[in-house]
Amino acid sequence: AQSVSQHNHHVILSEAASLELGCNYSYGGTVNLFWYVQYPGQHLQLLLKYFSGDPLVKGIKGFEAEFIKSKFSFNLRKPSVQWSDTAEYFCAVNAKGGSYIPTFGRGTSLIVHP
């Protein structure tokens, strides 16, 4: 079974700072990878996804993530955060060839100070 680790549980940044959130997964086969975001009071929304192809994927609101297969990682980055990026960020993985059940990490709470 796959599992997902998010190493940063709480991150506090000032506006314009750069962001990188770590995500590692454990699964021996081919995976699909996702980052979801949950803004305060809102539902989980897809930020970006990787299925195949270019390992550097761009999502909404200036976010990007890089899939490094050798490191089983899919880290999320943003060069300059805004106050409106304050939210919970969840990394998720599902295994190709199986029943594609998305498995989530425990999430990272990001607070951006204006």
Place this chain on the structure above:
Amino acid sequence: EAEVAQSPRYKITEKSQAVAFWCDPISGHATLYWYRQILGQGPELLVQFQDESVVDDSQLPKDRFSAERLKGVDSTLKIQPAELGDSAMYLCASSLSHNSNTEAFFGQGTRLTVV
């Protein structure tokens, strides 16, 4: 934009009572998931349906939890009897299919408080 509908948004119930949650997935989505999210943690899968069939319910506490999707569209998750430890957010999600490259779309969730 199509959304996953859930109701109620909030539910307070007493221990040992029965409680039920409803979910209407995005039209045309064959796969439906129920997740439980405890505060400070990520969503954990309870049950996955493909149309009306259960694909995975290995993490569903079957002594008290049940889920159905009789016509392969909307779904109900029931807890009977509720316990204090069941207090959590219950999330419903849907996707086009369970065996293809597609993402899950989530509803607003039902926040359950058991007192």
